[in-house]
Amino acid sequence: MFSSSPRIGVISQARMTSTRLPGKVLLPVAGQPLLHYHLARLQQSELPLYLAITSNATDNPLADFAAATYLPCTRGDEHDVLARYHQCAAEHELDLIVRVTSDCPLLDGQLIAEGVRTYLRQADPRLYLSNALERTFPRGFDFEVFSRELLDEAFSHAKLPSDREHVTPYIHQNRSGRVRFQHITRTPDRSQYRLTVDTADDFTLIRTLIEDFGAAELSGDELIALLDVHPELVAINQHVEQKKL
Incomplete structure (x- = not known):
C-alpha cells in the first residue's frame, strides 16, 4: 500500500547523442527547442518533473537548459539508464514514477494525469500501468x-544490458513473477500515427504540426483528429521504422 500522499514524479530521459538524429531534443521549432514543448505538455499533468541525462560532456547543453528552466536534473551513466532513474527517484524520494522519453514533444499530459489517478485507485505497488505495451x-x-x-x-536484480539501457523490461516482462498489469487503451486504435522524433522526417512532421497547425496547444484527442483528416501529414513519416529494443 502507498501512503496517503505518495511522492509522484515524472522522469524524462534525454541525451544529445541520438544515433539517427543527434541533438534532436534541442532542435528549434518556432523559436523554441523541442524539449520546451515536451516539458510544457508534461506540465499539463500537474506533476513534478525531473530530467535524467548522461554525465557525458555532450549533454552539458541539456544540463544548461535544465538549470535555465529550474528543472531538477540527474546525471548518470549513458548506458545504464535504469541506474539513472533509480538515482533520480532516490534523490527526490519518489514513491511513484512516471517514465517518459524526451523525444515525444507532443505527448498528452492530461492522459498521463488520468493514468496516475487510475494507478493510485488500485493502491497496489506491484502494479505496472502503461499505454504502450498494448499499443x-x-x-x-x-x-x-x-x-x-x-x-x-x-x-x-536486472542484469541484461537491454534491461539496464531501456529501464523497464525487467518490470514489464515480469521477471520477478509478481507484477500486475493494467493497460490504458484507446478506441478507435490510432497506433499507426507517429508523433515521436527519431529521424529527420519525424522532425519535419512535428515542426509542421507546431508551426502550421498550432499543435502545441491541442489536446491529445485534437491532435489525433487533426491527423485523421490530414493523411498527407501522416505520410511524412509513415515509412519510418521504430528502432528495436
Missing part, C-alpha cells in the same frame, strides 16, 4: 507508471 495510442504518447518498489527491485 493503441500514437507512438509519441507513451508513458509508464510504476512504484519505487518495482524500480528498486529492477535496479537490484
Whole structure:
C-alpha cells in the first residue's frame, strides 16, 4: 500500500547523442527547442518533473537548459539508464514514477494525469500501468507508471544490458513473477500515427504540426483528429521504422 500522499514524479530521459538524429531534443521549432514543448505538455499533468541525462560532456547543453528552466536534473551513466532513474527517484524520494522519453514533444499530459489517478485507485505497488505495451495510442504518447518498489527491485536484480539501457523490461516482462498489469487503451486504435522524433522526417512532421497547425496547444484527442483528416501529414513519416529494443 502507498501512503496517503505518495511522492509522484515524472522522469524524462534525454541525451544529445541520438544515433539517427543527434541533438534532436534541442532542435528549434518556432523559436523554441523541442524539449520546451515536451516539458510544457508534461506540465499539463500537474506533476513534478525531473530530467535524467548522461554525465557525458555532450549533454552539458541539456544540463544548461535544465538549470535555465529550474528543472531538477540527474546525471548518470549513458548506458545504464535504469541506474539513472533509480538515482533520480532516490534523490527526490519518489514513491511513484512516471517514465517518459524526451523525444515525444507532443505527448498528452492530461492522459498521463488520468493514468496516475487510475494507478493510485488500485493502491497496489506491484502494479505496472502503461499505454504502450498494448499499443493503441500514437507512438509519441507513451508513458509508464510504476512504484519505487518495482524500480528498486529492477535496479537490484536486472542484469541484461537491454534491461539496464531501456529501464523497464525487467518490470514489464515480469521477471520477478509478481507484477500486475493494467493497460490504458484507446478506441478507435490510432497506433499507426507517429508523433515521436527519431529521424529527420519525424522532425519535419512535428515542426509542421507546431508551426502550421498550432499543435502545441491541442489536446491529445485534437491532435489525433487533426491527423485523421490530414493523411498527407501522416505520410511524412509513415515509412519510418521504430528502432528495436
